[in-house]
Amino acid sequence: MTSTEQGRHKYDQLADKYEEIFPYVADVGRLLVDHARPAAGARVLDVGAGRGAVARAALAAGCDVTAVDASAGMVARMAMDFPDIVARQMDAGGLDFPDGSFDLVTAGFVMQVLPDPDVALAEFRRVLAPGGTLALSLEKQTVGRLRWLFELAGEFFGVPVPGDDEESSGAMTSRRLNALIEQAGFTDLATDSVEMPVPLAGPEALWDWLRPRGLTDAVGRLPAEQAEQFHIRFLAGAEHMRTAGGISLDFRATLHVASRP
Ligand SMILES: C[S@@+](CC[C@H](N)C(=O)[O-])C[C@H]1O[C@@H](n2cnc3c(N)ncnc32)[C@H](O)[C@@H]1O
Known part of the structure; x- marks a missing residue:
């Protein structure tokens, strides 16, 4: 499988639970459309639309919405949930639309998963009409008070512990x-930040929150004894976090809005 096929497969598997696992995408989708301020009737293309977090906000704003995604599973689910959205399977790097077809192009939490974001941006510009708007959101990776958890994961799963300096990580940053x-x-670029704290009651709640987000898979690959050790150390680390100010996951994103001259 190529990395593009693997990515598609991952999102196909996630389609039915994606917004339950990542509930904040709906709020960010609404904020992104608020920032872009499309006129009623505007022609909107949402790229990497997933389950339609951004696309349905544009629909609610009275826009004429087309949504594309590389994952057939996501497209099928979106088409079923929102029959008023024109949903098509398509790659961000090769949009099957004529030049100047849209007034607003959106992509919520997509730029960081694309192998060639510059190719996609050239496509977004091409399909936008002169004077059109581009609106993108990007998740901001933060370690902060969860450093203990990243270090524990580094120890058990061999994944690198991210530094606090995002710019040195090589990841897509704002x-x-x-x-x-x-x-x-693009011109007239404006960037805004969004913060959405997710407070959790205690160590078990943090465990439950992370389980569908990759923890179950990662722990399942460990030998039984190590898996048990990880669980014990996880609960101890989370309890320390709880007594040292509470367990809150600070979800952060940036919104980027620009014009196509
Ligand atoms: C993190 S999800 C974001 C979904 C949605 N925009 C939201 O805000 O909830 C990323 C989406 O991008 C899609 N995607 C990944 N690579 C893509 C590509 N090359 N072209 C189009 N969509 C892609 C995935 O299938 C997935 O639905």
Whole structure:
């Protein structure tokens, strides 16, 4: 399987539970459309639409919405849930629409999963009409008070512990995304931040929150004794976090809005 096929397969598997696992995407989708301020009747293309977090906000704003995604599972689910949205399976790097077809192109939490974000941005610019708007959101990776958990995961699963300096990580950051947006020829770029704390009651609640988000799979690959050790150390670390100010996951995102000259 190529990395593109693996990515597609991952999202096909996630389609039916995606918004239950990541409930904040709906709020960010609404905020992104608020920031882009499309007129009623505007032609909107939502790329990497997933279950339609951004697309349905545009629909609610009275827009004429087309939504595309590389995952057939996501497209099927979106088409079933929102019959008023034109849903098509398509790659962000090769949009099957004529030049200047849309007034607003959106992509919520997509730029960081694309192998060639610059190719996608050139496509977004091409399908936008002159004077059109681009609106993107990007999750901001933060370690913060969860450093103990990243270190524990590093020890048991061999994954690198991210540094606090996002820019040195090589990941897509808001600064890198802004540079790409400008290189693609967009103007009037504005960036805004969104913070959504997810408070959790205690160590078990943190365990339950993380289980569908990859923890069950990762722990399932450990030998039984190590899995038990991990669980014990996890609960101890989470209890320490609880007594040292509470368990809250600080979900952060940036919104990037620009114009196509
Ligand atoms: C993190 S999800 C975001 C979904 C949605 N926009 C939201 O805000 O909830 C990323 C989405 O991008 C899609 N995707 C990944 N690579 C893609 C590509 N090359 N072209 C189009 N969509 C892609 C995935 O299938 C997935 O639905």
